[in-house]
Amino acid sequence: MTAAEANKEIDNLMGQGYGTIVIKNPQGKHSLGVGILNRLNLIFEGSLGYFGMGSCDGPIVRINGRVGWSCAENLMAGKVVIEKNAGSCFGAAIRGGDLICKGSVGARTGIDMKGGTIIIGGDAGAFTGFMMQRGRIIILGDVGINLGDSMYDGTIFVGGEIGSYGSDAVDAELTKSDQDWLKRKLKVAEIGENFDVSKMKKIVAGKKLWNYDNLEPTEKKGAI
């Protein structure tokens, strides 16, 4: 069965009213589970290739293996849990929902994200949170160089060591409200329930990159 046929079958089964679907031995195929726009419990017993679970809005997904790059790209709502490691661009441009990887992830995790929460149990690669515009990233392990490079807004929480900060990524104070939310989120994510969140670092945007007010009115009118 090809990935397109498998995705069509998921659609057919949902149309018949099935609320839970298990896909056995996905063989690392690419673009599996894309475009699911409704409630569904979906379980993959194996690993996925690239673009798995892309452009979804609502399903609760568990992948009992690894995933390739750009997993859950453009996720709008729902929850995706990966039991092992993930490739680059994990959660690229997500808008909402929870994306959880219990292992480690590659470079550019959460690139261009505009909402939602990405939770990583292990380490994250270089340029994590690159150009993120809002949303939250939680990394329990270490993170590579250029963390939060050119981020416009949003928040990154790191439990381990930071390779280096990217342009305009700055430290912020970890509040009691942050800690309460982190504890709750890690419990829900089934990882790091006993993690000492009080020692986490909080990184936000310095907001030097989007000072629209510096533009001349004529420039602004031309840009609109």
Next chain:
Amino acid sequence: MAKKKKTKSKAVSLQLGKKKETAREKMIGQSIGYRYDVNLLPDYKKMTPFLKKYVEAMGWDDLNWLEDVHMGYEEGRPAVFCRNANGWVTIPSSIKLPDNQQDRDMIARELLVKFQMSPKHPLVDLKKAYLKF
């Protein structure tokens, strides 16, 4: 002392979705920056009964995508942004809003979900006209 108090209440009103357009924003014809604190994390103790039922019905453990929904403002009135309709939905003036942003955000989330489930939502007509599969 009285002067100091006046400044404080003005600052609070700016945070609570009553911000008027600045002269600069009028000049360029566009709002500067976001209309609410996008980084404000939800206080789950403030969840409304409706939201608790909604989250349970959806099978989630928390607010999920609604964590990114906040009460902003549109044309000087409190409003919530509906990403499906791609526009601001103003809050009816008959609804009295509390004075803190966490409570206001929870009301915004509840009203947004109700609006999205309403037959008056713009996507209902669009779906009838354009649904392909």
